[in-house]
Amino acid sequence: MSGKMRPVLGTMSGTSLDGVDAAVLVTDGARIEAFGASGYRGYSEAERRALGAVLGRWPERPMSPELARAHEVVLSAHAALMSEFDEPSVAGFHGQTLAHDPQGRGTHQLGDGAELARRLGRTVVWDFRSEDIRKGGEGAPLAPVFHFACAQWLSLREPVCFLNLGGVGNLTYVDPRAESPEAPGALLAFDTGPANAPINDLMQRRRGESFDDGGALAAQGEADFDLVKRVLSRRYFSKRPPKSLDRDAFGDVGRAVAQQSDADAAATLTAFAARAVARGMGFCPERPARLLVTGGGRKNPVMMAGLEAGCGCEVLPVEAVGLDGDMLEAQAFAFLAARVLHGLPTSVPGTTGVSQPVFGGRISAP
Numbered sequence: 594m595s596g597k598m599r600p601v602l603g604t605m606s607g608t609s610l611d612g613v614d615a616a617v618l619v620t621d622g623a624r625i626e627a628f629g630a631s632g633y634r635g636y637s638e639a640e641r642r643a644l645g646a647v648l649g650r651w652p653e654r655p656m657s658p659e660l661a662r663a664h665e666v667v668l669s670a671h672a673a674l675m676s677e678f679d680e681p682s683v684a685g686f687h688g689q690t691l692a693h694d695p696q697g698r699g700t701h702q703l704g705d706g707a708e709l710a711r712r713l714g715r716t717v718v719w720d721f722r723s724e725d726i727r728k729g730g731e732g733a734p735l736a737p738v739f740h741f742a743c744a745q746w747l748s749l750r751e752p753v754c755f756l757n758l759g760g761v762g763n764l765t766y767v768d769p770r771a772e773s774p775e776a777p778g779a780l781l782a783f784d785t786g787p788a789n790a791p792i793n794d795l796m797q798r799r800r801g802e803s804f805d806d807g808g809a810l811a812a813q814g815e816a817d818f819d820l821v822k823r824v825l826s827r828r829y830f831s832k833r834p835p836k837s838l839d840r841d842a843f844g845d846v847g848r849a850v851a852q853q854s855d856a857d858a859a860a861t862l863t864a865f866a867a868r869a870v871a872r873g874m875g876f877c878p879e880r881p882a883r884l885l886v887t888g889g890g891r892k893n894p895v896m897m898a899g900l901e902a903g904c905g906c907e908v909l910p911v912e913a914v915g916l917d918g919d920m921l922e923a924q925a926f927a928f929l930a931a932r933v934l935h936g937l938p939t940s941v942p943g944t945t946g947v948s949q950p951v952f953g954g955r956i957s958a959p
């Protein structure tokens with residue numbers, strides 16, 4: 594399958610609320626031809642507070658002043674960053690996830706793509722998750738079809754896993770021997786558990802810092818593995834994928850380390866993230882030779898060592914194979930935007946649990 598290759602811009606504002614990533618991908622939505630320029634715009638403290646204040650909120654009509662303020666933060670930050678790229682005439686816009694409850698109220702990504710299209714004067718593809726949920730899926734993760742294309746771009750011949758360590762962790766098992774991402778057995782993907790979100794919350798509460806830089810605090814502590822083991826015995830971790838999580842799922846684990854020293858608490862939450870991945874790897878149909886790690890957690894050596902110890906395979910940052918771990922999610926939403934434009938599915942049974950491939954996303958012309 595191949596269509597017209599063109600540059601597409603993709604954007605992502607992730608659950609850790611640090612800022613917006615944007616990246617260009619040259620693609621037809623089936624294959625990657627080239628990776629292009631990328632950029633980042635961090636949220637200011639005030640912007641982050643405005644977003645943090647509405648985490649967990651569902652759509653409101655009309656929007657309350659707090660939600661309207663956060664919405665303006667999302668749109669203006671994206672518009673400012675996206676207007677720095679003059680080439681692609683089409684952009685994928687994920688928006689900011691505020692709440693995710695696939696079996697209940699659905700999923701909420703703040704950001705009106707039609708309004709963004711008007712401000713930018715270019716076509717915006719957005720609202721990637723809701724159709725999947727309408728069709729009975731988890732609505733996440735959506736990056737897996739892009740991971741499949743990455744495995745092909747890398748000419749891999751053996752199964753591989755991609756692990757994104759953002760606020761939440763998500764794992765994609767890819768069998769590159771499959772014809773396409775829609776082929777049975779090509780993909781298995783799911784959220785492994787909380788990753789950096791509980792560590793960031795701990796750092797904010799105890800130290801007034803936004804994250805544990807280089808895992809320095811965790812490295813000084815002793816993890817409480819009994820607690821980690823107890824938490825991993827909960828139903829989520831034995832549930833067969835597909836499955837997905839809200840950012841603040843397992844918030845009680847953050848409270849369970851309240852009596853520990855700062856360093857022990859950081860070590861425990863870091864070990865929890867790594868062990869949850871190791872547990873999740875057990876669902877892969879075959880143990881892959883390599884786990885390729887993307888997202889901010891790959892910069893935390895304590896978390897990487899925890900993965901190495903628990904996963905039974907080589908653990909490498911995606912840079913080891915020539916990919917950019919800071920931009921993979923933005924590139925994924927460029928790829929997904931191209932798939933929407935070319936009428937290709939954005940999720941498949943192995944990624945979100947839908948019974949048939951789903952054609953998600955909405956296209957808004959300027």
Ligand SMILES: Nc1ncnc2c1ncn2[C@@H]1O[C@H](COP(=O)(O)OP(=O)(O)OP(=O)(O)O)[C@@H](O)[C@H]1O
Pocket residue numbers: 606607608609610611757758759760761762789790792793803804805806807808887888889890892893922
């Ligand atoms: N040098 C570092 N040392 C330790 N942790 C880091 C480092 N750099 C980033 N991180 C962690 O990674 C997080 C950001 O990761 P990333 O940008 O992948 O998340 P996100 O895209 O917001 O989340 P998600 O993928 O869940 O939507 C930071 O909040 C921090 O916890």
Ligand SMILES: CC(=O)N[C@H]1[C@@H]2OC[C@@H](O2)[C@@H](O)[C@@H]1O[C@H](C)C(=O)O
Pocket residue numbers: 607608690693700732733734735736737757759760761762763784837838922
């Ligand atoms: C609902 C939502 O926004 N989920 C995000 C979040 O961040 C990581 C993990 O949880 C993953 O499920 C997803 O993002 C990635 C990009 C995805 O959909 O593949």
